[in-house]
Amino acid sequence: MVIINNDNLLRYADSSYGCSSVKEIKKFLSDKGTFLFPMLDSGLFPAAHLSKQGDYTGYDKIWVRDNVHVAHAHFVNGQIDIAIKNVQALLLYFSKQRDRWIKAIHSSKELITVNDRPHIKFEGKTMEDLEGEWSHAQNDALGYFLWLYCKLALAGHIRPDKDSWDILGWFVQFFENIRYWEDEDSGHWEEARKVEASSIGVVVAALTLLQQLLDQNNVTSFTSLGREIDGGLINGLLVQGKQALNEILPDECIQPGHERPYDSALLFLIYPLDVVAKEIAEIILENVEIHLKGAYGIKRYLNDSYWCANYDELLPPEERTINVSENMSERDALVKSDEEAQWCIFDPIMSVIYGKYYEATGDKNYYKKQIHYFNRSLGQLTGADSGFQEFLCPELYYLKGKSYRPNDATPLLWTQANLMLAFHQLEVTAKQ
Secondary structure (H helix, E strand, O other): OOOOHHHHOOOOOOOOOOOHHHHHHHHHHHOOOOOOOOOOOOOOOEOOOOOOOHHHOOOEEHHHHHHHHHHHHHHHHEEEEEEEEHHHHHHHHOOOOHHHHHHHOOOOOOHHHHOOOOOEEOOOOOEOOOOOOOOOHHHHHHHHHHHHHHHHHHHOOOOOOOOHHHHHHHHHHHHHHHHHHHHHHHHOOOOEEEEOOOHHHHHHHHHHHHHHHHHHOOOOOOEEEEEEEEHHHHHHHHHHHHHHHHHHHHOOOOOOOOEEEOOHHHHHOOOOOOOOOOOHHHHHHHHHHHHHEEEOOEOOOOOOOOOOOOOHOOHHHHHHOOOOOOOOHHHHOOOOOOOEEEEEHHHHHHHHHHHHHHHHHHOHHHHHHHHHHHHHHHHOOOOOOOOOOOOOOOOEEEOOOOOOEOOOOOOOOHHHHHHHHHHHHHHHOOOO
């Protein structure tokens, strides 16, 4: 059974879709503003298109990770200029952090503070660092940028010049210095630091494409900060990362004291990154479906305290989105079993994954699952009684009293981007 939060979408949800019906739904939602992506002049995207009630979240700021997912969705949907402009803006931001990169590359790992690491959240209009502390130790965010930059370059949409190669080399040297395959970072969810497969996997995907870019350009090496970066160095880093993934997957983390067998961030290693074998991917999908899937969305992980039940009553606005990476005990004390928030960024990705499996195999069971998760994604769009404009893509649904409702980060652009990807894959499927 699929919950449809907006009654106007009941007439669209079906057990199968043809090309005309996919286009009809997409046009309907486009006309309703579902796919509105407010973009800064620079080409960067805020995390959410906030109403006044969501101002306190800080989601008007720029997150590298979110921007890459949004830009990638536009790339897949043929809006290549948007993706190029976004990636070039991110490259510019990273170039402005040159001194920070140099310090992080040449300092002993033990002496590198979180603030010494390349920053992954910043002020978009000025491209300046934000005041205060943040959990900038996020190897996945850095890996996502390198991955998409290389993807666009491999497709011939970007041609790296000498300065660009230099910056790409900063990423390689940074990942080498921190020993990313065993580095404790805050990862996708910006929380307590640990060694996690979802971060390692993003870096592996990025370095893999960087190696392919060298091969495509018949380049054996390039210079970065006066150092020669060659295929041998990159391959050595890949070997370390793949070995770590082999030891950790299908879990997210096996580090003593931080064990986490299930985490929905692992879905991104299947799509869009494609860095896990099919048999491991199947286990990850099964784990998500059995342990994390809810009626309204999918949990990030078990006992996730962010926007747990009655979150807006338990915490004042100024404490709901603060940096908790150094100490999560107070927030974690708020959550009870099976009262975690259910997120909306995962169902569309599940639909894409199963759609690609169906595209490759013709197995109708994959098609049924593609449609199931596509319909769940449609069902998550806001209804008339949501407290928000209709047909928006929430970040998540949380338990308020006895019912689930969207949180204040609505609409979240990352959710919109993933829904765009689900539509694109359904269009591909409908043509089979």
